[in-house]
Amino acid sequence: MKYDVIIVGAGIAGLYAALNLPKNLKVLILCKDQPWECNTFYAQGGIAVAKDIDDIPLHIQDTLNAGAGLCNREIVETLSKESLEVLEDLIAKNTPFDRDENGNLLFTKEAAHSTARIIHAGGDCTGRAIHSHLISQLNHTLWKNATVTELLIEGDTCCGVSVLTKRGNYNLYANNVILASGGVGALFNYHTNAYTISGELHGMILENNLELQDMEMLQFHPTVFTKTPHARKLLLSEALRGEGARIVDYWGNRFLFDYDKNGELAPRDKVARSIFDYKLKLKEKNLKEEECEIYLDLSPFSKEFFYHRFPNIARNLSSFGYDLPNDKIPISPAFHYCMGGIKVDRIGKVIRMNNLYAIGECACTGVHGANRLASNSLLEGLVFAKRAAQNIIHNNIELNFREFPLHLQVLQKEQDENLKAILRNIMWEKVGIIRKKSGLNEALGGIYVMLQSNIGRLLKLRLLTAKNIVESAIKREESIGAHYRI
Numbered sequence: 001m002k003y004d005v006i007i008v009g010a011g012i013a014g015l016y017a018a019l020n021l022p023k024n025l026k027v028l029i030l031c032k033d034q035p036w037e038c039n040t041f042y043a044q045g046g047i048a049v050a051k052d053i054d055d056i057p058l059h060i061q062d063t064l065n066a067g068a069g070l071c072n073r074e075i076v077e078t079l080s081k082e083s084l085e086v087l088e089d090l091i092a093k094n095t096p097f098d099r100d101e102n103g104n105l106l107f108t109k110e111a112a113h114s115t116a117r118i119i120h121a122g123g124d125c126t127g128r129a130i131h132s133h134l135i136s137q138l139n140h141t142l143w144k145n146a147t148v149t150e151l152l153i154e155g156d157t158c159c160g161v162s163v164l165t166k167r168g169n170y171n172l173y174a175n176n177v178i179l180a181s182g183g184v185g186a187l188f189n190y191h192t193n194a195y196t197i198s199g200e201l202h203g204m205i206l207e208n209n210l211e212l213q214d215m216e217m218l219q220f221h222p223t224v225f226t227k228t229p230h231a232r233k234l235l236l237s238e239a240l241r242g243e244g245a246r247i248v249d250y251w252g253n254r255f256l257f258d259y260d261k262n263g264e265l266a267p268r269d270k271v272a273r274s275i276f277d278y279k280l281k282l283k284e285k286n287l288k289e290e291e292c293e294i295y296l297d298l299s300p301f302s303k304e305f306f307y308h309r310f311p312n313i314a315r316n317l318s319s320f321g322y323d324l325p326n327d328k329i330p331i332s333p334a335f336h337y338c339m340g341g342i343k344v345d346r347i348g349k350v351i352r353m354n355n356l357y358a359i360g361e362c363a364c365t366g367v368h369g370a371n372r373l374a375s376n377s378l379l380e381g382l383v384f385a386k387r388a389a390q391n392i393i394h395n396n397i398e399l400n401f402r403e404f405p406l407h408l409q410v411l412q413k414e415q416d417e418n419l420k421a422i423l424r425n426i427m428w429e430k431v432g433i434i435r436k437k438s439g440l441n442e443a444l445g446g447i448y449v450m451l452q453s454n455i456g457r458l459l460k461l462r463l464l465t466a467k468n469i470v471e472s473a474i475k476r477e478e479s480i481g482a483h484y485r486i
Contacts, residue, residue, distance in 0.1 A: 002173040002401065003028045005392060006161060008148050008201065009180035011040035012127070013360030013381035015134040017178050019093075020389035027140035028172065030163060032147050032196040035135060036128075039182050039194055039361065040378065043127030044237035044312065045110055046120035047382070048375035049083040056080045058114050063376060066112045066267050067369025068481035070214070075346060075366040079376070079383050086382045087119070095133050097121050110238040110374035112267040118375045124237050124310040127378070149411060149457065151177070151204045151356075152404045158356035159401055164411065171404050175397045176355045178348075178388055180381070183338040183361040184218075186420075187466050189428035190226055190334035192235040201362060203461030205342050206468060211351055213364040214340030215465075216472035216483045219372055220433050221336035222271040223247070223296055225317065225329060233334050234316055236296055238374045241265060243309070244300035247275065248328065249282070250291045269371045269482040272333035276433045279332075294332070298325035333433055337361065337377060339368040339482065340472070348388040355397050357388040370481020412456040419450050419459060423466060431470055435485045444470045 003026045007014045010031035021027050031038070050056045059080040064071050091097070097119050098106045109116040121129035143165065150162035152171060160173035181201040185193025202212055223241070225234040241247070241264040247256055259274035260266035266274075275294050282292040298306060306325045307314045314324055322329060342358035343351045344365055350356040360381040367380050423446075430443035447467045451460065479485050 001170060002026075004174065005176045005178060006030065006172055006174040007178045007180060008161065009038065009182060009360070009362070010035040010135075010142060011038035011180060011182060011360060011381065012130060012134065012378055013385045014178065014180035015131070015138065016382050017180065017359060017385035017389045018140045019134060019137060020386050021140065021392065023139050028174075029138075029140060029142040030146040030148060030161070031142065031144055034144055035142060036131065037194045037196045038131070039185075039197060040127045040381070041131045042192070042194060042232070042235065043378060044124040044235055045239045045375045046108065046118040046126045047130075047378045048110075048113070048118050048373065049087045049379060050080045051107060051115070051117050053084070055115065055117060059083070059117060062112060062114050063367070063373045064369075066371050066373035068371055070217075070369030070481065072366025078346065079367050079380060082383045082386070083379055086379070086386065090382075093133070093137060095121065096129055098123065108239050109242040111241060111262075111265045111271065112373055113242075118239065118242075120239070122311070123308065124239065124312045128312075130378075148181075148201065148204075150407050151208060153208045153356075154402075156352060156354050157399065158353060159399065159404065162404075162407055169406050171406060173401050175399050176357070176392045179342065179350075179356070179358040179362055180360045180385070181362045183341070184465060184469070185335060186231075187424060187427045187462060187469075188335040188432075189424045190224070190233055190332065191231070192221055192224055192233055192334055192336045195231055198458075198462055199465035200458055200461040202342065202468070203464035205350075206464045207461075210353070211343040212340060212465075212468050213343040214370075214472070215338070215469045216476055217339035217368070217370050217481060218335060218431075218469070219268055219337040219339060219482050220272040220333040222268060222275055222333050223331045224334035224336075225320075226332045226334060227320070227330060235336070236313060236329065236331060237310070238268070240296065240298070240310065240313070246297040246300065247271070247331070248295050248297045249278070250293060250295070252297070267371055268374065269484070272433055273484055275331075275333055293330045295328035296331050297328050301325045335428075335432075337372055339370065339372050340364045346387075347391045348384040349391065355399070357392075359384040359388050370483060407457075409457040411458050413454060413459075415453070416456050416459045419453065419455060420462070423447070423450065423462065427466060427469075431473060433484065435473055435483070437474070437485070440470055440474045444474065
């Protein structure tokens with residue numbers, strides 16, 4: 001089972017990389033569960049693009065401003081300039097973007113953008129619409145229910161992956177491997193990620209002495225409906241606030257303006273932190289539980305507009321009994337996105353490796369810095385998927401393989417589920433929106449104890465990733481962007 005390219009992950013980055021690889025190459029895409037169980041599928045807002053050449057400088061500046069000085073300017077410039085090429089290609093592929101009655105692309109505005117430049121599809125179903133469309137165009141093989149359990153690395157070469165399927169364990173070999181496995185959502189109690197997003201590939205990078213970068217930079221989305229029994233909480237898109245929704249307290253006060261002059265349209269980290277802080281202050285007053293809630297006020301929308309523009313959100317919230325847009329919706333921040341990731345170069349190649357790539361949320365390209373600008377995530381996945389694919393085509397590597405033994409480690413043990421729950425609680429309480437040195441040290445101690453326990457391999461990989469996040473947060477003593485210490 002030897003391939004030209006193995007792609008781990010079937011979100012927008014993995015799929016677009018596959019679509020940019022020619023049919024004559026033998027390409028295999030692996031996904032943990034069903035292909036739609038990925039963060040792309042649940043993405044609501046859209047894709048940020050430079051509207052035209054004149055908008056590129058402003059898109060670059062907005063991205064740099066959101067990143068709080070930690071972005072790689074050269075990479076940000078690449079992202080914005082190549083967004084026009086990607087958009088042109090997606091339009092040529094008949095991607096079903098929303099348009100007005102004259103056929104022009106519709107653009108919306110989100111927090112920290114200077115202008116409306118986010119394109120969307122299906123109202124608030126952008127991820128689902130684009131994911132389904134890309135899947136329909138695939139001409140390479142996709143394996144479902146395939147969990148990668150090991151990277152087969154020798155020196156500076158990745159020879160392939162070990163994978164667990166319903167038919168058993170296999171070693172799969174490839175001339176090139178692309179990691180597009182997403183972020184680290186399963187490490188937190190409250191998150192908006194697909195349940196397959198666990199950070200295990202990050203752990204494999206660490207066990208092979210490769211680098212993660214900026215893992216302390218974790219973005220918490222400010223408007224999430226958490227009153228649901230499911231692990232993945234319901235994201236309420238940034239586009240809601242971009243088009244007029246308001247964040248209010250029990251009495252209807254728009255308190256965010258006390259924290260930032262831009263109110264609801266301040267960068268995500270500021271909005272999330274402000275909500276968190278304001279709610280703590282309310283609780284200190286010993287108010288009733290409902291008086292300590294923070295709400296999203298949708299009353300600026302007409303019912304017709306709301307159900308047309310945000311059909312997915314409307315359907316989900318209606319199923320919980322809310323009368324929309326009349327009822328205020330209780331919200332809370334929740335973990336949403338990891339700005340850090342596997343350290344890569346400007347084409348997505350993993351540092352110190354000659355044929356291993358990382359793209360999308362699992363990678364740290366330097367685009368996002370300390371805080372991701374809204375809707376730049378899908379764009380980053382597209383731009384660097386294309387760059388990685390083009391590099392693979394240009395280099396045309398052909399490896400001579402040796403056979404790797406199948407690893408014999410037990411993947412999951414009986415107590416692992418309980419320990420995962422403990423880890424999620426530690427990460428939420430100690431490594432969340434506002435961090436203290438004492439809390440970070442307590443988190444690190446708890447992770448060390450679990451690493452010394454009799455645990456399965458998959459939990460060990462999660463713990464290695466969590467440990468790196470905490471160590472990075474301890475090392476960065478100053479507050480910047482999404483990393484906030486008191």
